[in-house]
Every structure is written in C-alpha cells, then in structure tokens.
Amino acid sequence: MKIRTIKLLAKEGANNVVKNKLMSFASMMTVVVALFILGIVLLMAINITSNIEAMKRDLELTVFLNVNATPYQREEVVNFVEAKKDAGLISEYRIETKEQMYENIKNSLEDESLLEGFTVENAAESFYIKLVDPNSSDAIISQISEFGGVNKNAIGYGKEELDKLEGILKIFNSVTIIVLAVLMIISIFLISNTIKLTVYARRHQIEIMKYIGAVDSFIRGPFIVEGFILGLLGAAVAFLLTSQAYTLLQKGLNALLTNLNLSTLRIMPFSPVAVRMFIIYAIFGIVIGGVGSVVSVRKHLNV
Amino acid sequence: MKIRTIKLLAKEGANNVVKNKLMSFASMMTVVVALFILGIVLLMAINITSNIEAMKRDLELTVFLNVNATPYQREEVVNFVEAKKDAGLISEYRIETKEQMYENIKNSLEDESLLEGFTVENAAESFYIKLVDPNSSDAIISQISEFGGVNKNAIGYGKEELDKLEGILKIFNSVTIIVLAVLMIISIFLISNTIKLTVYARRHQIEIMKYIGAVDSFIRGPFIVEGFILGLLGAAVAFLLTSQAYTLLQKGLNALLTNLNLSTLRIMPFSPVAVRMFIIYAIFGIVIGGVGSVVSVRKHLNV
Amino acid sequence: MIRFVDVTKIYSNGVIGLRNTTVKIDKGEFVFIIGSSGSGKSTFLKLIMHEEMPTEGEVYVNGYSVHDMPHSEIPYLRRSLGVVFQDFRLLPNKTAYENVAFAMQIVEATSREIRRQVPLALGLVGLSKKAKAYPNQLSGGEQQRVVLARALVNNPSVLIADEPTGNLDPKTSKEIMALLEEINQRGTTVVVATHEKDLVDSMKKRVIVLERGDIKSDVKKGSYSNEDKDY
Amino acid sequence: MIRFVDVTKIYSNGVIGLRNTTVKIDKGEFVFIIGSSGSGKSTFLKLIMHEEMPTEGEVYVNGYSVHDMPHSEIPYLRRSLGVVFQDFRLLPNKTAYENVAFAMQIVEATSREIRRQVPLALGLVGLSKKAKAYPNQLSGGEQQRVVLARALVNNPSVLIADEPTGNLDPKTSKEIMALLEEINQRGTTVVVATHEKDLVDSMKKRVIVLERGDIKSDVKKGSYSNEDKDY
Ligand SMILES: Nc1ncnc2c1ncn2[C@@H]1O[C@H](COP(=O)(O)OP(=O)(O)OP(=O)(O)O)[C@@H](O)[C@H]1O
Ligand SMILES: Nc1ncnc2c1ncn2[C@@H]1O[C@H](COP(=O)(O)OP(=O)(O)OP(=O)(O)O)[C@@H](O)[C@H]1O
C-alpha cells in the first residue's frame, strides 16, 4: 500500500468521524461509559487496598514484662528491640512504664472501686512495637518470648484483627478482580456492540466499495482510523470525567471521614495515579476502537 | 385505530425482533448489561445497609450498679427494665452477677497477678440491654441513670461506635444513591444510544412508510412493541444473570466470612428480594425499551 | 385536482428544481411529464406528494393545500395518491406480497380485502409468481412492477408514476402503459414522468415538457418531440 | 476475454437465473444483452463481476477463473472491469466527484491523475456542473451518469453496463451509447444489458437474447427484435 493511500485512508477515517455524527457520538460515549465505570472500580479497589494496608501498618506488637522482671531482664528486651530497629525490621516502638500502665488500667475500668488493692507495683511494664513488615511478626514474637523477663502469655499483635483485615483484603481483592473482569467483558461487549451497529448501518457502503474493486485493507483502513480516533477521544473524555468525578467524591468523602473521626481512613487524591490511569484509558480506547472496527467490518467484506 | 391494526402492529413488532437479529441482540444485551450493573449495585447497597443495621441492633446498653448497691436498688432497676421490655422498647437483656463480672475482669487482664487484692466483692453487677430502636438510647439512658443504685458514670451504649456506624451508613447511602443515579443515567443513555442506532439503520424504511401514507402511530406501533419485547426479554435475562451471579457471590462470600470468623456479617440470599427485583427490572426494561423506541423513531417521521 | 400556482422550488444547495410553474391537471386526465435528465420532472411529482415543499407558490392536491397543511394531514394526502417512485422505495425486509399488502394495511383494510386485492394487483403487473420474493431477490424490472402494484392496490384517485418503465423491456413497458390507460379510463388521474418516446408518441395524451425547471410546452395531444426536437 | 462454459445459476430460493449458458465474448467486442424483465441479464453480468457465483459451470474473465478464485483476487478482477450497476450503488456520503475519484483511489492513482481524470469523466457524461452534489441531490438520470463516469474513469479493459440509460431521456441515451461505442472503438470490450430498442436496432452490434435464463439467440449484427418478436 502506497504512502499516499495510507494518508488518504487516514483522512477518510477522520472525515467519517465528522460525517457520521450520531454513530461517532454513540461509539465514543460507549467507550466513555465503559472506561468511566472501569476507572471508578479501579480507583475504589486502589483505595480499599491502600487503606487496609495502612491499617495493617498501624498494628502494634505488645510485649508485657513480668511484674517482677529485673532491670537486667528489661535491658535485654530493650537491647533486642533496638537491634531490630537498627536492622530495619521495627519502625518505631514506645515503652509504657508501670505507672502509665496503672493509670491505663484505672481508666479502662469503669468503676474505680474495682481497683481497690491494686497498686502500681502490681502493674507490668510494656513495649508497643510497630513492625516494618507486618508479616515478620511471627519470627519476632518467637524470638522475644525467649527472654526471661517477658510474660510469654501476654504477647499480642492484634493477630485476630490482622487476620480479619487480611480476610477482608482477600475478599475485596477477589471481588475487585471479579468485578473488574466482568466490567471489562461488559465494556468490550458494549463497545463491540455499538461498533457493530455503526458498521451495520454502513454495510451497503462497504459492499459497494467491494463491488468496485477495493481490497479489504483499503476498506478497513478508514474504519481502523475511525476506531482509533473515537477510542482516543472517548478515553480523553472518560479521563476528564473520571478525574473530576473522583476528585469531587474524594473531597466529599474525606471531609465526611474527618467529621466522623475516621481520619485514619483516607481517600487518596487523583494526581498520583493520573498518568497511569490515562495510559490505561488510552490503550484500552485505542485498541478496542481499532480492533472492534476491524472485526465488525470483516463480516461485510465477504461479497 | 382499529383492533385489527393494533394486532397487526403488534405482530409486526414481534416479527422485527426476529428479523433484525443483530439489532435486537444489541438492544437486548444493552438492557441486560444496564440492569445487571444496576442490580448488583442495588444488592450491594441492600447488603451494606442491612449489615450495618444488624450491627446497630447488636449494640448493647451496659449499665453497672454501684458496688455497694442495695438489693432494693437492684430490684428497682430490674423492674424498670422489665417494664420497658413489656412496653416493647427493649428486645432482651441479661444480667451479669458480681461473680461473672469478676471472672470477666480476671480474663480480660493479661496478667492474673494484676488482680492481687481485687475480690468478687469489689466487682459490680451489670445489665446488658438490647434496644428495639437504637435511637431510643438517649431517653432510656437518662431515665435509668435516675436510679440510686446505678453507677451514673458507667452507662455505655457504644455511642462512639454507633456514631461511626451511622456515619459509615450515611456515606454508603449517599455514595450508593449517587452511584445508582449515575448508573441509571448511564444505563438510560446506553440503551437510548443503542436504540437510536438500530432505528437509524432503519431510517429509510421509516421514511418509505411515511411516503406511502402511513400515519405516525402506525409506524411507531411496531417499534413500541419491539421496544417492549426487547426490554422485557432483556429484563428477564438480566434477572436470571443477576440472580445466578449474586447467589454464587453470596455463597462464596458467606463461606469466606465464616472462615474468617466474621459471621456477624451476612450476605443475604436472593430469594427475599427476587420478586421486587424482577418488578423493578421489568418496569425499567419495558419503559426504557418502549419510550426509547418512540423517541428515536420520532425524528425520522418528519418527512 | 392538482394545481400549481407560481411554484418555484429551489433546493437547499441553490439548485433550481422548478421555476414559476403554473399548471392545472384535472380529475381524470392522463398527463405525461417529459424533459431531459435533470429538467425537474421528479421535482414536479415530489411537490405533488409533499416530499418536497415549494420554496414559493402554492400546490393544491385533491383539495389539500400543500403549503399550510398540518403534519398530521400529510399521510391522508399521500393515501389519496398512488406513487411509483423513481427509486422504487420497497421495504427490503418485506416480500413483494407484503410490500403491496402494506399499502393496504396502512389504510386499515380488512385482511379479507388484502387477501383479495394484493394477488390481483401483483397479477396485473405480471408478478404473481414472485409474491414471496424479497426485493433483493427480484430483478430491476420486477421491483419496478412491485412498486406499481403497490401504487395501484388502493385504487387511488391520482396515480403518480416517476419513470415507471425505466427498467422494463419494450413489450412489458407497452403492457404497463396500457394498464395505466385502463386505470385512467376508470376515472383515475394519471401523471407519468417518462422517457419512453415511442409510448408517448403512440398514446396521444397531454404532454407537459419541462426544461431546466421551466414548463416549455403543454400540449393536449402531444408527442415526445412536439417541435421536432429531442429532449 | 469473457467465457461462460455451461454456466447455470440457481438462486438460493430455487429461482433459475441462468441455465446451461455457454458463450464467449472476445476482446474488443460490443455486445448487447437483451431479454424481457427477469430473463437473466443482470444475473449474466453479476456472474462476470463475481457478485454471484455460478451454481454449475465455469466463468472466465480477463484471465481469471471465477470458480476457484481466492478471495483476495476478487478486487483485481473487478478493477479490470468498469461496471454500471442497475441499482447505481453510489456512496451516499460522497459527492459525485468523490464517488468517481474513489474508483481511482482504490487503484492508488496519484492525486494529480485524479484531479485530471475525474473532471474529464464527469464531463464526458455531461455532469461537470454537478460535481459537488451528493447522490440524494441528483436526479435519477444524473445519478446514472455518475455511475457511468465512475465505470469509465479507470479505462477498464471491459465495460459492463446494466441498463445504463434506463433513467435517461432519448437524446442523452443516444449520446451515452455513442460514448460507449467510442470507448469500444478505443479497444474496450463493452457488454450492455438494455431495453433501448431503438438504440439496439440502430447500432447493429452483436445481440445476445436471453429468455428465462436461456440464450435464445446470439446474432452478430442483431436488432432488438430479430425474429419479429418483442422481448
Ligand atoms: N438474489 C436473488 N435471489 C433469488 N432470485 C433472484 C435473485 N436475483 C435475481 N433473481 C431472479 O432471477 C431471475 C433473473 O433475474 P435478473 O436480475 O438476472 O433479471 P434481468 O434480466 O436483469 O431483469 P430486469 O430487466 O428486470 O433487470 C429473476 O426471475 C429474478 O427474480
Ligand atoms: N434533493 C436535492 N437537492 C439538490 N438538488 C436536487 C435535489 N433533487 C434534485 N435536485 C436537482 O434538481 C434538478 C431537477 O431534478 P429532478 O430530479 O426533478 O430531475 P428529473 O427531471 O427527474 O431528472 P431524471 O430524468 O434524471 O430523473 C436536477 O438538477 C437535480 O440535480
């Protein structure tokens, strides 16, 4: 195929976009809708995952010393924790003294009278440790429980909550993957449906071209270009729509979360993912548009 | 318009469904997709709401008696609670004796040695009350705190958690409404798009009918019937698809929730909402199909 | 019955289809409209059936004034006409039979009437055997005859035929013209745009000659080349 | 150049389009195909251009054997032909000029060639002034002439015309036939299906008469009614 022919077909495709306004609009908007839904689901999934990851990072490993632990035993534990921190396994830790512990227990009991006879001396010193990698908890727990001064029965890592979160994460991940897959299929289906209809409306033109001797690639060319253009246009519109809608939603939800004292939960802003989203959109739009057109045209070429 | 003409137009519409397979399929599947997405969102919303409602119902009002409350004072509180229960404000309640309370505290402390000097006598008797209407908590709390034997500082209703849940519910409700509205608009848009294209592909036929003297209602008739049929078919397919997909998801998620000891969360089965869903689907399908066709045909009638 | 008063039709792209035309066709007349390609014959007929609106002037057809006719009246005007379109306009998803029947269905004829009239009309144009064929299964001439059958089937008071024999062989053309004459003799006004020189010459009917949108001549018993000229 | 060997075409609905036809048309010939409506003329031409496939027998065109031609070869066969379709087949979203130019674009002509040839072709059929009009803005005869211009523009070795003057007045028809004859004299094989009795009679070319799918006669210098019969 000669260069001038390729140029011609590209121009033809661009012209068709303008000439077939209804069909162009329909195809483009289907791409927009498909990508918009896809994008919102994707952003939802990213947010849920990142929030759960953040919650996981917030978990603390709690280690109680025995009530009668010696200063040496205490020192051992402090040294161990410091070493792990230097090794980059522990991000931070704090120590709660017996006095603090006593206060905490006092506050946690609804009736102070319950504490009659319970003194500072009876309280245990405790360590609250944040791990860099929540998955290293098991190893650290087994090491720390070797120390003499540590109350082996009272090491806690919110294991239960962690498991629940892990579970929820797993559910969300699988549901998200399923939903994304289903939406992807639906999107492709909707778009191909629309393209098929727009091609169908022009089947006679395709046949006429065949009858006067156009080769298949010549007929297909403008449709591919048209598909590209509409796919890209659709991706651009969808991107704008998604970013606007998402930013609006993000602001509203974050305000709401702050109001509700749930500020540990955060809806992330759009900008960090903008470029990636745009690339995903553009590729999806162009490929679907181009491939969809070619496939839809093919069945009418057989005359 | 004569009866036989109406019959004729109905038959014609049914014939068109069969004759224009591609276009029928495209329209129907667009309805299916739209309703499917709509249905899944609706079911998600129903589940989230009902789970949060259930969690709210699970909240307990906790009332501690003073450690030194007299049997008479205790009796007063019991009578009050019983009266409220008879009045239908309280669904159930249980009383935790001093002994149980002591055990609980003992178990809740990680180190038993902390309890040194803390005896059964120091523990308080407590009431755990479930309200029929979580919103009546304020009134009941103010009444119950009037009693002499009640520890006024220790009445708890998980107010904080309730507020959070309320907030989350509010978020989900507004997000759901927004999402539903957006999806509704998108669905209508997609369907009308598809119908417009299928009508566009037959615009010449519409014009021909006009040119040989058919009145508008005669031309519109078969399109309305066609829209009805395709809308209803689409609704039926969407209903089957939704019920199957949902039931599958429901089983999987419930199993997962049980595995994760999250069985307070429950995904409800499809059957209780089946009839309502079907009616929503059918109305949506028929109305959109019929109205969409009429509107799309109109612009081609003007010759 | 049909009256053009000072009618000018200028198409949206500025092309003049018809210019200052005043003409009257009485009930029961048989009129040929002739003229070279692009002279305005189809424009003339389209104005009658309200497919095009006059840019200026007034068209009266069967008591309807085309100019200020409400949209809802147009179908009734068209039903009073039987039209053979130059570009056929058959419904592609209906058989020959169904296409003809459709014209009766829109006037809400009974199925009995339809079952009697449609085969008759198809028989008249010699297409009984093609009743079940779809338009794309028919030859050009066969399609043209289906259109004629559709135009005839409701016994319209005016029959308008644009080039009704363009795809027919001379013998069939002659038969079709004889058919039109017979219909005319039963009282139907017939207006035919045609290029069939032989037939126009032999039938000695009123001939209106158009030339670039103007009526060039209008002769009671005319022939294709009244003034020894070819159009 | 064109050879039918025992060709039978039976359409999917059982209708016989052409039966046991054996015929040969040499390079440079001018052949009229005549016959009444539905006799198989268009079928004959469609078999040449591979629009329809023979049910039996073999069709050879310009060195291609239509029967076992790979799909990808079909466009090249068609490009060696210029075709005037009975139903026009103009691209509705292209102007007259663009429609003709399109036939040159598919053979990858340079824009210079296109700018020179297209106006020439439109001029030959008398449509220079209508270059910018879309098909639905053209009269029937004008559309038909655009189709002819499109068929001519690539100087095909074979010109196939199905009823090329069906919508044209006698004068224009005569001019078009003269044009075809001129093209034929420059070496192009011309095959014309037509009903124009006068022209066939006056031109004294080879005439193949079809009747219900059979070749009824094939006369070197024939006329429309060789045997004193009308077809
Ligand atoms: N696609 C088709 N399917 C079925 N039958 C067809 C098809 N095309 C044509 N026929 C039939 O085949 C026969 C020959 O048709 P053809 O178009 O070749 O006739 P023709 O000689 O060109 O007639 P005309 O002068 O009216 O154009 C006719 O009886 C026609 O009804
Ligand atoms: N829709 C339109 N828009 C613009 N110009 C038109 C339109 N229809 C027809 N014309 C032009 O108006 C003039 C008259 O056209 P018309 O169709 O009436 O001719 P005609 O006499 O029927 O010709 P033919 O014998 O070729 O059918 C022509 O020049 C034609 O190009």
Ligand SMILES: [Mg+2]
């Ligand atoms: Mg005309």
Ligand SMILES: [Mg+2]
């Ligand atoms: Mg033919």
